[in-house]
Amino acid sequence: MKTNKRPPASILFIFGGSGDLNYRKLTPALYNLFLDEWMPDNFAIAGIGRSSYSNEEYHGHLLDGITKFSRRKGEQNGHWKDFSQHVSYLQMDGDDAAAYHKITDLVKEKEAEWGQHPNVIFYLAVAPQLVPSIATKLGALNLCSDVHCTRIVVEKPFGHDLKSAHELNALLSSMFKEEQIFRIDHYLGKETVQNILALRFANALFEPIWNRNYIDHIQITAAESVGLEGRGGYFENSGALRDMVQNHILQILCMVAMEAPVSFDANEIRNKKVDVLNAIRRITPDKVGEHAVRGQYSKGWKKGEEVVGYREEKGVNPESAIDTFAAAKFYIDNWRWQGVPIYVRTGKYLNQKATHITLQFKSAPHNAFPSESADTWHSNKLTISIQPEMDISIRFQVKRPGQTMTLDPVDMTFSYDTEADHAPEAYETLLLDAMEGDATLFMRGDQVEAAWKVIMPILEHWESHKPADFPNYTPDSWGPEAADKLIAQEGHTWINVPSA
Numbered sequence: 001m002k003t004n005k006r007p008p009a010s011i012l013f014i015f016g017g018s019g020d021l022n023y024r025k026l027t028p029a030l031y032n033l034f035l036d037e038w039m040p041d042n043f044a045i046a047g048i049g050r051s052s053y054s055n056e057e058y059h060g061h062l063l064d065g066i067t068k069f070s071r072r073k074g075e076q077n078g079h080w081k082d083f084s085q086h087v088s089y090l091q092m093d094g095d096d097a098a099a100y101h102k103i104t105d106l107v108k109e110k111e112a113e114w115g116q117h118p119n120v121i122f123y124l125a126v127a128p129q130l131v132p133s134i135a136t137k138l139g140a141l142n143l144c145s146d147v148h149c150t151r152i153v154v155e156k157p158f159g160h161d162l163k164s165a166h167e168l169n170a171l172l173s174s175m176f177k178e179e180q181i182f183r184i185d186h187y188l189g190k191e192t193v194q195n196i197l198a199l200r201f202a203n204a205l206f207e208p209i210w211n212r213n214y215i216d217h218i219q220i221t222a223a224e225s226v227g228l229e230g231r232g233g234y235f236e237n238s239g240a241l242r243d244m245v246q247n248h249i250l251q252i253l254c255m256v257a258m259e260a261p262v263s264f265d266a267n268e269i270r271n272k273k274v275d276v277l278n279a280i281r282r283i284t285p286d287k288v289g290e291h292a293v294r295g296q297y298s299k300g301w302k303k304g305e306e307v308v309g310y311r312e313e314k315g316v317n318p319e320s321a322i323d324t325f326a327a328a329k330f331y332i333d334n335w336r337w338q339g340v341p342i343y344v345r346t347g348k349y350l351n352q353k354a355t356h357i358t359l360q361f362k363s364a365p366h367n368a369f370p371s372e373s374a375d376t377w378h379s380n381k382l383t384i385s386i387q388p389e390m391d392i393s394i395r396f397q398v399k400r401p402g403q404t405m406t407l408d409p410v411d412m413t414f415s416y417d418t419e420a421d422h423a424p425e426a427y428e429t430l431l432l433d434a435m436e437g438d439a440t441l442f443m444r445g446d447q448v449e450a451a452w453k454v455i456m457p458i459l460e461h462w463e464s465h466k467p468a469d470f471p472n473y474t475p476d477s478w479g480p481e482a483a484d485k486l487i488a489q490e491g492h493t494w495i496n497v498p499s500a
């Protein structure tokens with residue numbers, strides 16, 4: 001786990017330095033680490049892309065991103081000038097092997113300037129099709145020597161399906177050792193996602209009831225209020241199941257369902273998580289309809305503005321069968337979770353931005369209270385809100401003050417928003433971990449493949465059976481009606497946690 005020390009001297013090469021992710025997330029995160037005095041004493045950041053920028057233009061572009069998207073807006077009392085001196089832009093085509101000397105030149109220059117061998121981190125924030133070509137050329141640089149500690153950070157999606165993920169793992173491990181490969185899933189860097197482990201394994205209170213004997217079912221919702229945001233080209237090759245369930249949602253599920261780790265060693269945590277993925281019951285092709293629902297948004301209204309349907313978005317096939325909503329019911333075949341349904345859902349243009357996990361407990365075995373209390377009888381639930389609210393809330397029943405024995409449900413809530421002044425953004429945590437070489441919050445190769453195995457039957461069924469009812473939900477709703485039917489099969493309903 002992280003120490004309180006700054007990481008060693010590092011050079012970060014960001015492939016995709018001219019792209020959206022770097023503009024909105026990576027550079028703002030690195031700048032926040034700098035402001036919070038977490039960056040190494042000696043560091044350099046080089047953005048890489050084919051677009052043309054002078055260093056000065058590049059700095060202006062990045063500062064614009066910070067002003068729009070960072071948790072700390074703007075340049076912060078002159079600190080930007082100090083930070084930007086560490087940042088440069090390398091114009092190069094990642095497919096052009098002859099251009100890679102620019103990387104080794106910069107490493108040599110910094111070694112001479114700092115009088116030490118820095119860690120070299122390659123961050124691949126590029127489309128997945130480019131990853132094999134770039135990784136192969138990086139491997140050929142032979143920077144993975146005794147003196148350099150080289151790491152490669154690979155953005156999601158990791159592969160397009162099980163086969164391509166397996167091939168990419170094989171390619172990366174032919175050039176890098178597993179401890180050098182950092183497969184990123186930014187949900188694992190979110191404070192409230194990490195807090196699931198603290199809640200479960202730093203408190204003796206929850207463990208005895210965290211199982212099939214007390215929990216009726218679990219729900220995981222990752223709802224987005226935004227639409228495609230110009231990513232039509234990407235989404236047409238992806239869909240909600242690939243974009244959110246294969247990675248973020250299954251990783252959250254692992255943290256909720258895993259057994260207690262013996263230590264916080266990266267491999268120990270990852271072993272426990274992969275056990276969960278391997279225990280998820282495989283959905284057979286004939287059962288996909290009972291276990292999974294897909295949706296696609298139509299045109300409609302969002303916050304009082306008319307918005308186009310998915311099929312009318314830029315870069316989208318007018319007859320597209322891509323899912324912008326996905327819901328599924330999973331079972332984990334082990335002693336702890338046998339028979340407990342786990343419902344997950346995600347979608348674009350839903351009613352609100354809300355990511356939360358709810359553990360719905362079973363009802364008390366006997367209601368000894370007067371019969372009128374039956375109307376207000378609610379079973380307990382524990383809700384972990386990941387965003388935008390960051391809190392943990394337990395619902396239980398109390399007696400309403402007065403002469404009658406009437407019960408009311410109340411919530412006891414811990415709010416991260418009030419306790420943590422400036423919770424770091426996920427990418428701050430993950431970039432710092434990558435510089436420190438701590439892979440606990442990153443995915444191991446077998447974990448990614450195990451997650452693909454879980455969703456492959458659904459993907460294959462959907463790809464071979466085109467939906468007859470698309471588009472089937474309107475913007476600002478909670479998705480298609482079929483999602484309500486999915487959960488109603490076992491007498492449950494989706495829980496929508498209202499945002500403040």
Ligand SMILES: NC(=O)C1=CN([C@@H]2O[C@H](COP(=O)(O)OP(=O)(O)OC[C@H]3O[C@@H](n4cnc5c(N)ncnc54)[C@H](OP(=O)(O)O)[C@@H]3O)[C@@H](O)[C@H]2O)C=CC1
Nearest residue numbers: 016017018019020021049050051093094125126155156157
């Ligand atoms: N944007 C987001 O919010 C998120 C993105 N991601 C992932 O991050 C990755 C990048 O996404 P995003 O930033 O949105 O994509 P963009 O399309 O905005 O950026 C793509 C980047 O790749 C560069 N690039 C493309 N071809 C080459 C090439 N041949 N050689 C060198 N550079 C090249 C582009 O630079 P140029 O055109 O100048 O060559 C550009 O900087 C994807 O895997 C995505 O799934 C993950 C989570 C969220």
Ligand SMILES: O=C1O[C@H](COP(=O)(O)O)[C@@H](O)[C@H](O)[C@H]1O
Nearest residue numbers: 156186187224243244248355387
């Ligand atoms: O990885 C992705 O995540 C974002 C949602 O991230 P969040 O941190 O805002 O919840 C999603 O919009 C995007 O489609 C997906 O690629």
